[in-house]
Amino acid sequence: MNKKMKWLAVAPLIFAASSGLTSCSDASGYLLLRVINSEDYIYLQEDESEPEDMVVQFEKSEAVQNYLDELATQEGKHYKGVKVIYDTSDTNETLYSELQTGKSHYDLMNVSDYMAQKIVSGKMAIPLYQNGNTIPKYETYASASVKGILDAIKAPQYDKPDIVLADYAVGYMWGTLGLLFNPDYPGFSGLEFDEIINDMQSVEALWNSKYKGTISVKNSMRDTYALGVLYTYKDEFAEIKTKYENGTMTLQQYKDAFSDIFNRCDEKSVSEVKLSLDALKENVFGLEVDSGKQDIITKKIGINFAWSGDAVYSMDQGEDLTQVSEEVELYYSVPELGSNVWMDVWVMPDCDRSEEQYKLAHMFLDFLSDPVNAAQNMNYTGYTSFVAGDSILELVRDWYDYRTGEIYVDEEFQVYSYDAVSGDIAAIDYSDFSRDNNDRDNELLYYSEEELEDVPTTVDDLLPVMVEEEDEEGNIVEVHKTYGMLSNVTEMVAAGELEAVDLRYFFKDTIEEYDLDADAIFYSDCYLPFTYEDEEGVEHQNISVGRQFFCQYPNEETLNRCAVMKDYGDNNKYVMKMWENFKSNNLPTWATVLFIVIIAGAVALISYFVINSLMKKSTRKKRIENN
Amino acid sequence: MKSNEAATKTPKADKKAKAKRFFALQRKYLCIPYIIFFILFIFAPIVIILFYAFTYEVVDPATHTAHFEFSWQPLVNFFTDPSKINVLFVSLFIATITTLICLIIGFPLAYFLADKKINKNAVLVTLFVAPMWINFVLRTGATRDLLTWFGINGGTHPYLATIIGMVQNYLPFVILPLYTTMTKLDKSQIEAAGDLGANPAQVMFKNIIPQAIPGIVSACLMTFMPTMSSYVISDVLSEGKITLFGNYIELEFTNKAWNDGSFMAFVMLLFIAVTMFISQKFGKDDEKEAGQW
Numbered sequence: 001m002n003k004k005m006k007w008l009a010v011a012p013l014i015f016a017a018s019s020g021l022t023s024c025s026d027a028s029g030y031l032l033l034r035v036i037n038s039e040d041y042i043y044l045q046e047d048e049s050e051p052e053d054m055v056v057q058f059e060k061s062e063a064v065q066n067y068l069d070e071l072a073t074q075e076g077k078h079y080k081g082v083k084v085i086y087d088t089s090d091t092n093e094t095l096y097s098e099l100q101t102g103k104s105h106y107d108l109m110n111v112s113d114y115m116a117q118k119i120v121s122g123k124m125a126i127p128l129y130q131n132g133n134t135i136p137k138y139e140t141y142a143s144a145s146v147k148g149i150l151d152a153i154k155a156p157q158y159d160k161p162d163i164v165l166a167d168y169a170v171g172y173m174w175g176t177l178g179l180l181f182n183p184d185y186p187g188f189s190g191l192e193f194d195e196i197i198n199d200m201q202s203v204e205a206l207w208n209s210k211y212k213g214t215i216s217v218k219n220s221m222r223d224t225y226a227l228g229v230l231y232t233y234k235d236e237f238a239e240i241k242t243k244y245e246n247g248t249m250t251l252q253q254y255k256d257a258f259s260d261i262f263n264r265c266d267e268k269s270v271s272e273v274k275l276s277l278d279a280l281k282e283n284v285f286g287l288e289v290d291s292g293k294q295d296i297i298t299k300k301i302g303i304n305f306a307w308s309g310d311a312v313y314s315m316d317q318g319e320d321l322t323q324v325s326e327e328v329e330l331y332y333s334v335p336e337l338g339s340n341v342w343m344d345v346w347v348m349p350d351c352d353r354s355e356e357q358y359k360l361a362h363m364f365l366d367f368l369s370d371p372v373n374a375a376q377n378m379n380y381t382g383y384t385s386f387v388a389g390d391s392i393l394e395l396v397r398d399w400y401d402y403r404t405g406e407i408y409v410d411e412e413f414q415v416y417s418y419d420a421v422s423g424d425i426a427a428i429d430y431s432d433f434s435r436d437n438n439d440r441d442n443e444l445l446y447y448s449e450e451e452l453e454d455v456p457t458t459v460d461d462l463l464p465v466m467v468e469e470e471d472e473e474g475n476i477v478e479v480h481k482t483y484g485m486l487s488n489v490t491e492m493v494a495a496g497e498l499e500a501v502d503l504r505y506f507f508k509d510t511i512e513e514y515d516l517d518a519d520a521i522f523y524s525d526c527y528l529p530f531t532y533e534d535e536e537g538v539e540h541q542n543i544s545v546g547r548q549f550f551c552q553y554p555n556e557e558t559l560n561r562c563a564v565m566k567d568y569g570d571n572n573k574y575v576m577k578m579w580e581n582f583k584s585n586n587l588p589t590w591a592t593v594l595f596i597v598i599i600a601g602a603v604a605l606i607s608y609f610v611i612n613s614l615m616k617k618s619t620r621k622k623r624i625e626n627n
Numbered sequence: 628m629k630s631n632e633a634a635t636k637t638p639k640a641d642k643k644a645k646a647k648r649f650f651a652l653q654r655k656y657l658c659i660p661y662i663i664f665f666i667l668f669i670f671a672p673i674v675i676i677l678f679y680a681f682t683y684e685v686v687d688p689a690t691h692t693a694h695f696e697f698s699w700q701p702l703v704n705f706f707t708d709p710s711k712i713n714v715l716f717v718s719l720f721i722a723t724i725t726t727l728i729c730l731i732i733g734f735p736l737a738y739f740l741a742d743k744k745i746n747k748n749a750v751l752v753t754l755f756v757a758p759m760w761i762n763f764v765l766r767t768g769a770t771r772d773l774l775t776w777f778g779i780n781g782g783t784h785p786y787l788a789t790i791i792g793m794v795q796n797y798l799p800f801v802i803l804p805l806y807t808t809m810t811k812l813d814k815s816q817i818e819a820a821g822d823l824g825a826n827p828a829q830v831m832f833k834n835i836i837p838q839a840i841p842g843i844v845s846a847c848l849m850t851f852m853p854t855m856s857s858y859v860i861s862d863v864l865s866e867g868k869i870t871l872f873g874n875y876i877e878l879e880f881t882n883k884a885w886n887d888g889s890f891m892a893f894v895m896l897l898f899i900a901v902t903m904f905i906s907q908k909f910g911k912d913d914e915k916e917a918g919q920w
Contacts, residue, residue, distance in 0.1 A: 091881070093881050093883070096883075097883065213782050213783055216782075216866070219862075219867040221882070281868070284782075285780075285782030285783075285866060286781055286782050286865070286866020286867050286868055287866060287867030287868065288866065288867060289862065289867070291863075300775055300780070300782075301782075576882045576884070579878075579882070580708075580710050580711075580875070580878060580879075580882070581709075581710045583710075583870045583874070583875070583878060584710035584711070584713045584714045584717075584870050584875065585713065585717065585868070585869065585870065586713050586717075587713070587716055587717055587720055588786070591717075591720055591786065594720075594724075595716075595719075595720045595723065598723055598724075598727065599723075
């Protein structure tokens with residue numbers, strides 16, 4: 001009886017536990033959407049004045065409410081609402097093994113390009129556009145340039161060789177891989193600024209003994225292997241680049257050839273790359289897991305092989321005087337001969353889900369692809385969104401375009417920003433004002449309220465505005481107010497102080513309010529800011545080193561020389577083996593000698609004690625016998 | 628309980644006895660949480676390790692599904708792969724050096740701490756053991772910055788930085804068992820040895836050290852194995868340049884080579900078994916309680 005009672009007592013506990021485990025079902029009356037993403041990869045509310053978390057915004061969005069109403073009226077299914085179960089994970093590999101062991105039940109999973117390819121090839125994901133479900137905003141606003149790259153990726157399954165990844169995956173963020181460096185790093189004291197900038201245009205710098213002990217690379221197989229490939233086959237990359245520039249190769253041929261070399265991972269290539277990497281290991285400061293983006297600010301290292309998003313983070317931190325005592329000005333280069341373009345995508349794992357959840361997942365992707373939301377995510381994470389569109393354009397203009405730098409302050413110290421293109425004058429909060437002021441050395445203009453009414457709305461209107469100023473002799477005179485750099489954009493471009501950055505390739509076909517030809521060309525003073533002299537004394541515009549703006553939006557030319565690093569497929573074993581060999585090291589000679597000495601010492605000591613005690617025993621025995 | 632005895636008692640007493648028995652049984656059941664814990668988190672993982680260590684993934688070419696079959700392949704892989712053997716030697720080296728340095732530093736320290744004249748309320752011991760209370764990942768991060776400040780960063784001196792970090796981390800584990808043994812040293816025997824003409828070195832090697840053997844053995848145990856399998860310290864302090872046994876197992880698992888990784892974990896288990904056996908040997912001869920640490 002006792003036993004039974006005990007089981008009865010335990011039973012409710014088991015039930016409670018099991019119901020906790022199956023909370024993925026919609027027993028709670030909510031329609032559930034299960035999402036897993038990388039950490040810090042979506043907008044989260046930081047204080048109450050800001051909009052709510054992105055997933056909460058989704059739960060409350062009109063589209064979701066409409067869908068719930070539709071379900072209630074047409075199918076008689078009543079839900080209390082939609083709940084997003086939002087989890088985060090650290091690596092692609094963890095997600096993959098959870099998926100493989102059947103432990104994870106998610107409707108949407110954010111993974112890198114190669115992992116998406118692996119998941120789809122392994123038949124662990126299901127296609128997206130079934131039963132008439134679409135993602136209209138993604139189709140409208142996803143930038144054709146990066147979407148084109150995604151569309152070109154194949155994910156062959158063993159019985160279906162023609163599967164295209166884009167049917168299974170929706171782009172979220174993208175970026176490049178490059179060298180983040182600090183030209184003022186103390187270890188580079190003997191080197192000229194120009195020389196460093198020039199060196200950093202190539203990955204060869206990482207093998208250069210000039211920079212020995214100042215570099216950190218990723219402690220991650222794929223990224224470091226890619227670096228090794230870029231170095232090992234540099235001559236071939238240079239050759240196809242020359243061919244493309246000569247016109248003997250079309251752009252498409254160049255891209256294909258580049259991708260072929262970049263994705264080499266057969267046994268022979270892997271062993272060649274291994275030799276390069278062994279040499280690299282001797283030259284670097286270390287292999288970092290996640291510390292590189294901080295180490296470069298604290299000046300432990302001078303060069304970091306980094307993802308563009310991390311590079312932006314480091315640059316921002318380096319300029320933030322609340323974080324560092326002294327400003328650290330970092331630069332980012334996408335190697336001249338080419339590099340990697342990566343993208344993080346959403347895939348739908350193959351697991352139990354209702355028709356409603358399937359539909360809801362599409363609505364979530366649609367919501368994320370809305371440029372307004374994408375801009376919010378981008379603003380929060382610092383990574384570059386897959387979608388373009390007006391809101392993104394506006395955000396990028398706000399961050400980097402010189403023309404949006406105009407600031408007005410009226411008598412009551414309300415701060416206004418003026419966008420010369422849209423003509424908007426908007427009140428902004430003081431923190432924005434002070435930040436802009438620090439960044440761009442804006443001349444502050446003080447306006448009374450009446451004068452504010454006269455504030456022009458276009459550049460043409462702007463010039464004739466007259467203001468009273470004191471001249472050198474103290475007389476009040478009416479002069480043209482030359483609104484700082486604003487009125488001089490064309491002149492400044494001509495003088496080389498500003499640079500026109502053509503991002504039409506990215507915003508093409510996605511913007512409505514703005515004018516593509518006028519507004520998707522940005523005016524910036526920090527995009528590709530360098531010129532350098534070659535050996536013959538001819539000046540060249542540097543094509544691969546820039547700051548935040550360049551990290552986030554490489555120009556079309558840069559993107560053309562970047563390829564996606566595909567899943568290694570069957571060759572994975574060679575790369576893995578190579579990486580294990582690369583990571584393990586022989587004992588250095590001094591250590592071997594020391595080790596042998598210690599072992600020999602220990603053996604000698606032990607045998608001494610053993611022999612000693614044996615001898616004692618035998619003498620004792622003898623003594624007893626003698627007695 | 629005998630039946631005639633029970634018959635003489637009143638029904639009430641019988642009930643009481645029953646209740647007593649019920650509670651007596653209850654006390655035993657207090658162990659259940661640990662048994663459940665043991666099965667779920669100690670026994671089951673070991674079974675899983677053994678399973679993966681002696682199987683290998685086989686992909687069926689017809690259905691493209693993978694399953695595990697019994698195989699010696701992980702064992703063969705382990706002994707034929709030079710990088711794994713290298714890692715084993717590097718780990719053994721670092722573990723040996725760390726243990727030795729810890730003993731050299733810890734032994735005299737523990738000896739003086741055990742002296743009641745120097746360390747009156749045992750407060751000093753607490754001070755030396757205090758670092759143990761801070762999570763070692765945090766401590767290692769701080770050590771990294773400190774070492775960079777001293778100019779011994781992992782980028783240029785990976786071995787030195789790693790060994791310093793290991794010693795810093797495992798020193799308390801050496802001091803504690805040694806201290807416990809030292810407090811129980813037979814003082815009169817030491818004095819007698821001196822009085823009978825042994826010189827200080829003889830007192831040390833013939834008297835104090837033999838008395839402290841159980842403490843030394845458990846100190847070695849507490850240092851050697853964890854050092855071999857630690858991976859955060861070597862990763863952080865050597866800037867990823869030194870791969871220890873623990874790092875390598877992690878690498879195998881992230882590379883989805885579960886079988887090879889499990890076999891290496893099994894090798895670790897063997898090492899632990901061997902060291903336990905050795906320590907038992909020592910424990911037999913000498914008093915056992917000091918080896919409890």
